[in-house]
Amino acid sequence: MKFYDCSTAPSPRLVRIFIAEKGLGDAIETIEVNLGEQEQLDNTFRAINPFCTVPVLETDAGKRFFTSQGCWRYLEETYPEPALLGGDAPERATVADWVWRVEQEGFLAVGEGLRNAAKRLANRALTGPHNYAQIPELAERGRVRVGHFFELLDRSLADRAFLAGDIYSAADIMAFVTVDFAGWLKLTLPDDATNARRWFDRIKERPSSTL
Ligand SMILES: N[C@@H](CCC(=O)N[C@@H](CS)C(=O)NCC(=O)O)C(=O)O
Numbered sequence: 001m002k003f004y005d006c007s008t009a010p011s012p013r014l015v016r017i018f019i020a021e022k023g024l025g026d027a028i029e030t031i032e033v034n035l036g037e038q039e040q041l042d043n044t045f046r047a048i049n050p051f052c053t054v055p056v057l058e059t060d061a062g063k064r065f066f067t068s069q070g071c072w073r074y075l076e077e078t079y080p081e082p083a084l085l086g087g088d089a090p091e092r093a094t095v096a097d098w099v100w101r102v103e104q105e106g107f108l109a110v111g112e113g114l115r116n117a118a119k120r121l122a123n124r125a126l127t128g129p130h131n132y133a134q135i136p137e138l139a140e141r142g143r144v145r146v147g148h149f150f151e152l153l154d155r156s157l158a159d160r161a162f163l164a165g166d167i168y169s170a171a172d173i174m175a176f177v178t179v180d181f182a183g184w185l186k187l188t189l190p191d192d193a194t195n196a197r198r199w200f201d202r203i204k205e206r207p208s209s210t211l
Helices: 010-021 043-048 068-078 089-115 136-156 170-185 194-204
Strands: 002-005 029-032 056-058
Touching: 002 010, 010 068, 010 170, 056 068, 089 136, 089 170, 136 170, 136 194, 170 194
Parallel strands: 002 029
Antiparallel strands: 002 056
């Protein structure tokens, strides 16, 4: 299997951590795509992924998956243990609920804040093959939404160890990567978000968190 990665970017990090948690680090060849040099827009990479984004996972049979959640799904079905997308049906549905919520209200909010403000991303306000102009109001809105996401995290973790329940899951991976990603906007979990801070420190102890 091949994994097209960018070591500095948050979306492929979602898959990097998932691969490590499955214990598959040595079984997968990693190919670095330099987003700083805009390699994702080169014809060579477009031939691999016409959507011009990482991560991409390629099976030995040449089948490719173009989103972190597609990559997760393939890895989970192929290597079920440890389950990261939930064990039984209610758990799987709960993990899916949380992954959606964290992506929409956290990950994309940080992206909105960053991509509509960073000078190096002028005209690249959205990822993909098309150029879009930045909208400064969206940068501001993204920052406000991140604050609301932090509040949601803290509230949700008041009565449980992990986002989807008692077991670490892909929802925690997405939320952990999102909190780190928010650091790019110099936004951090507030001091009084004690539940979210406790959860964050616990995830940080996992060896995969450094990837
Ligand atoms: N929802 C997609 C998002 C993929 C994505 O946007 N990846 C970013 C890196 S975090 C990218 O490839 N950016 C290329 C660009 O900025 O043009 C996923 O989870 O795979």
